[in-house]
Amino acid sequence: MPETGRSALRVDDVEKSFRSGETAVTVLRDVTFELASGEAVVVTGPSGSGKSTLLHLLGLLDRPTAGRVRIGGLDPWGLDKEERARFRNRSVGFVFQDAHLLPQYSVFENVLLPALAFSDRAAGAAGRAEELVARVGLAHRRDHRPAALSGGERQRVAVARALMNSPTLLLCDEPTGSLDATTAETVADLLFELHRDRAATLVVVTHSDELAGRFQRRLELREGRCSEV
Numbered sequence: 001m002p003e004t005g006r007s008a009l010r011v012d013d014v015e016k017s018f019r020s021g022e023t024a025v026t027v028l029r030d031v032t033f034e035l036a037s038g039e040a041v042v043v044t045g046p047s048g049s050g051k052s053t054l055l056h057l058l059g060l061l062d063r064p065t066a067g068r069v070r071i072g073g074l075d076p077w078g079l080d081k082e083e084r085a086r087f088r089n090r091s092v093g094f095v096f097q098d099a100h101l102l103p104q105y106s107v108f109e110n111v112l113l114p115a116l117a118f119s120d121r122a123a124g125a126a127g128r129a130e131e132l133v134a135r136v137g138l139a140h141r142r143d144h145r146p147a148a149l150s151g152g153e154r155q156r157v158a159v160a161r162a163l164m165n166s167p168t169l170l171l172c173d174e175p176t177g178s179l180d181a182t183t184a185e186t187v188a189d190l191l192f193e194l195h196r197d198r199a200a201t202l203v204v205v206t207h208s209d210e211l212a213g214r215f216q217r218r219l220e221l222r223e224g225r226c227s228e229v
């Protein structure tokens, strides 16, 4: 079992509003929770309740309007832009709902890409990308481009890519949303396996009760407020 206890993620009184013209829409309010290192939590809630917005804040893709997000005790918004990008690339893996693969690159290249930002990691990177491609069951698809893959296969590439830099925090937005039941289970098994093996803290957004049922902790968003259920 992974070591748990240290704070991996701490969210304090987070609020997020979006301006459109004269009006501001508040999507998240008073969101507060903490995850220990190695914990796994599922985030559920109706469509439009703010799940993706929250995940983007946790993944440093967007900044809270008020409140604070800390990762591993660090406030990433205290860093300059470049440092924050490096920190995010090193620490956070993000699996988007629709995979977001780069169409001009092969499966292998898509998985390898996150490591290329780090010259100190270049040495072992190719081997590690091969290993991850095999791990998600796509060794035989290694040189294919995303357009030649099924939705489930693309999602598995996205998972492998998110793991390339061994993130301590793995964030997944509806990782099984577009998949059939069997493929969804395979992708979910993979996430849990990697969470266990690498002691990564895991946050998964899903509409699936089946997937949600596999987590011990569950956060529910309702009209932008978050509660533990």
Ligand SMILES: Nc1ncnc2c1ncn2[C@@H]1O[C@H](COP(=O)(O)OP(=O)(O)OP(=O)(O)O)[C@@H](O)[C@H]1O
Pocket (backbone or CB within 6 Å): 018, 019, 020, 025, 027, 045, 046, 047, 048, 049, 050, 051, 052, 053, 054
């Ligand atoms: N950039 C933005 N500008 C304005 N409003 C936004 C923006 N991003 C999200 N919203 C609004 O915030 C609300 C929450 O959106 P969000 O995508 O977080 O919901 P969700 O819980 O992920 O929904 P779903 O389950 O459908 O994916 C929605 O009403 C949405 O219109």
Ligand SMILES: [Mg+2]
Pocket (backbone or CB within 6 Å): 051, 052, 053
């Ligand atoms: Mg969403």
